[in-house]
Amino acid sequence: SAVISQKPSRDICQRGTSLTIQCQVDSQVTMMFWYRQQPGQSLTLIATANQGSEATYESGFVIDKFPISRPNLTFSTLTVSNMSPEDSSIYLCSVAARSSYEQYFGPGTRLTVT
Amino acid sequence: AQSVAQPEDQVNVAEGNPLTVKCTYSVSGNPYLFWYVQYPNRGLQFLLKYITGDNLVKGSYGFEAEFNKSQTSFHLKKPSALVSDSALYFCAVRDLTDSWGKFQFGAGTQVVVTP
Numbered sequence: 640s641a642v643i644s645q646k647p648s649r650d651i652c653q654r655g656t657s658l659t660i661q662c663q664v665d666s667q668v669t670m671m672f673w674y675r676q677q678p679g680q681s682l683t684l685i686a687t688a689n690q691g692s693e694a695t696y697e698s699g700f701v702i703d704k705f706p707i708s709r710p711n712l713t714f715s716t717l718t719v720s721n722m723s724p725e726d727s728s729i730y731l732c733s734v735a736a737r738s739s740y741e742q743y744f745g746p747g748t749r750l751t752v753t
Numbered sequence: 754a755q756s757v758a759q760p761e762d763q764v765n766v767a768e769g770n771p772l773t774v775k776c777t778y779s780v781s782g783n784p785y786l787f788w789y790v791q792y793p794n795r796g797l798q799f800l801l802k803y804i805t806g807d808n809l810v811k812g813s814y815g816f817e818a819e820f821n822k823s824q825t826s827f828h829l830k831k832p833s834a835l836v837s838d839s840a841l842y843f844c845a846v847r848d849l850t851d852s853w854g855k856f857q858f859g860a861g862t863q864v865v866v867t868p
Contacts, residue, residue, distance in 0.1 A: 640799070643796075670853050670854065672855070672856075679841065679861070679863070680860070680861065681843065681858050681859065681860045681861050682797075682843070682858045684855060684856075687853050687855065689853070695853075731796055731797070733797075735853065735854045737854075739802075740785055740802065740804060740847060740854065741787055741799050741802055742799075742854070742856060743799065744789075744796035744797040744798075745796050746795055746796040747794075747795070747796050749794070
C-alpha cells in the first residue's frame with residue numbers, strides 16, 4: 640500500500656481567492672487522481688494526473704478552474720481558482736496501485752469558501 | 754459504461770448483529786469490484802476487492818463480501834457488528850475500458866451501529 644499525505648487538512652477561504660492543495664506519496668506512482676466529495680456524499684473525479692503530461696479532466700471540470708501540476712512521481716498539486724461558496728467541499732487525492740488494482744486515498748482537504 | 758448502485762442510504766444495526774451493506778453493479782465484461790470505508794474527517798480506506806477467483810472475499814476488520822455474478826451483486830458483510838464500524842461505506846468498480854484505472858463509486862451507505 641501507499642501512504643499519502645495532503646496539505647492543508649482544512650482551510651477557510653474568501654470568495655475570489657485561490658487555494659493550492661498538495662498531495663505527497665511515500666513511493667513512486669504513475670497515476671494520481673483528484674476527487675471532490677461533498678460531506679456524506681459520493682466521490683466525483685475531477686482529473687487524472689500522469690507524471691510528465693497534462694492532466695486529463697472529467698466532464699464539468701476545466702483546467703482554468705482546477706489547474707493541476709505533477710512535477711514528479713511522488714507529488715501533485717490541485718489549485719482551486721477564483722473560489723465561490725459552491726467550491727466548498729472535501730478534496731481527495733488518490734494513487735493507483737498498478738499491481739493490485741486498488742486505489743489508495745489521502746486524508747482529504749476540507750475547504751470552506753465564505 | 755461501468756456503474757455501481759448502493760440502494761440503501763443508511764443501514765442501522767445493533768452491536769453484535771450481522772451487518773450487510775448492499776451493492777449491485779453494471780459492467781461490460783468481468784468486473785473489478787472494491788469496498789472502501791470512510792470514517793468521519795478521514796480519507797477512504799480500502800477494505801477488500803474482487804478481481805477473480807473465489808466468490809467469497811475476505812478483507813480488513815473482519816469484513817467479507819460475496820461476488821454473485823448471476824445477481825450482479827457484491828454485498829459487504831460482517832457477522833457481528835461493532836459500534837466502531839459506524840462509518841460511510843462505498844462500493845466501487847474499476848473501469849476496465851480505461852487504461853488508467855478510473856473508478857466509479859456508488860453513492861455510499863451510512864452504517865450506524867448502536868450499542
